[in-house]
Amino acid sequence: MVDILIAGDNFILPSLFRDAILAHATRAGVSDDLRFRELTLPWPQVPFGPVDGVDEASGSVEELIDALDGVDAAVTQLAPFSRSVIEASPALRFIGISRGGPVNCDLDAASAAGVAVSFAPGRNARAAAEYAVGLILAATRHLTAAHTELARGVWRGDYYTYENAGIELSGSTVGLIGYGAIGRLVGRILLAFGSRVLVHDPYAAVDDLYADGVEPASLDDLLAASDIVSLHARLTPETTLLLDEAALRRLRPGAVVVNSARGGLLDYGALTRLLADGHLGAAALDVYDVEPPSPDSELLSLPNVVLSPHLAGASRSTARRGASIVAEELVRHLTGAPLAHRANAEVSVS
Structure with missing residues (x-):
C-alpha cells in the first residue's frame, strides 16, 4: 500500500x-x-x-x-x-x-x-486573467465607487461629466509587465476589446509576441506610452519593486496601475502618494506589500482605488x-x- x-x-x-x-x-x-x-x-x-x-x-x-x-x-x-x-x-x-x-x-x-x-x-491562469481585466474595468469606469455611493443613497451623476468620465479599453494602450500564462491570456482578452497591448518581459520571444498581436517594449517605453499598466510578473530579486517611485513617475498623468500579481513588485508608499497628489488617475489592487494591509493605511481611504483581498485566483x-x-x-x-x-x-x- x-x-x-x-x-x-x-x-x-x-x-x-x-x-x-x-x-x-x-x-x-x-x-x-x-x-x-x-x-x-x-x-x-x-x-x-x-x-x-x-x-x-x-x-x-x-x-x-x-x-x-x-x-x-x-x-x-x-x-x-x-x-x-x-x-x-x-x-x-x-x-x-x-x-x-x-x-x-x-x-x-x-x-x-x-x-x-x-x-x-x-x-489559476484563466481565473487570474479574467479578474485582472475586471479590475481594469472597475478602475477605469468607476464601477466600485459608483456602487458604494449609490448604496449610501448618493446619485453620482457627475461621473457622466466629461472631466470625470472613464476611458474605453477600445483604443487605449495597455502595458503588461510579465507575459507568462496569465499575462498572455490578459493580452488576448484586451485585444478582443480593441486595446493596443504593449508587453515588457525580457524572457518572452519577440517573434511570439508579434505572433500574438502584442508589441514588445522596454519598461521605459511601456510606462511612457500606456494608459493602463497591469502587473503579471513573478516576484524575484530582479523584479522586486520593479515599479518604484521613479518608474511610477514615468507614467503619463492620469494613468491607471493594476496589480493582481505580487505585492512586492510595486512600491505601495509611492503609489499612495502619486494617487493622492493626482499624478496617477486610479489603481486597482488585489495584492499588497503587507497582507492584509493595515486598517489605518492611507491607501484604503483613497477614492480612486479599487481594492480586493487577494482573490484573483479564487x-x-x-x-x-x-x-x-x-x-x-x-x-x-x-x-x-x-x-x-x-x-x-x-x-x-x-
Missing part, C-alpha cells in the same frame, strides 16, 4: 484532492494500492504567511510532521514543507503542491532527501484544476513515469 497525505484547506478541499487522485489512479490501474490520510489547513480564514523558513504557508510544522509519519507521498496547496518537516519524514518520496510556484517547500532540502516536488503551473475551476494537476503528477510518480512539472533537482540517495 502507498500512504498518501492530503493536506487540503478551505479552498482546495481534501475531497477535491481525493477525487482527483482516485480518478487518475483508476485510469492508471493503481487505485487499489492507495491509502489516504487527511488534514484540513485553516486558510483562507487564517491568512497564510512565512512558516519555519518557507513562504506563503498555512498550518503548523508539528501538526504536519505528525500527519506525515510513515507517509510515502503528500499533496497540498499551502502546507509548510520546510527543511525540518522533510528531514522528520524519512518515508516521504513525493510532494505535490497545487499552485503555480512551490514557495511553501524547501526545494534544496527535498532534493537532498531524495523527495520529488511537483507543482501546478497555470492552474474560482472553483482553479481549485479543481490545481487538484487534478498534482494528482496526475502523483500518479506519474507512482507508475514510474517522468514528472511533467518537477520543481526540484533530481538527487538520488542511497
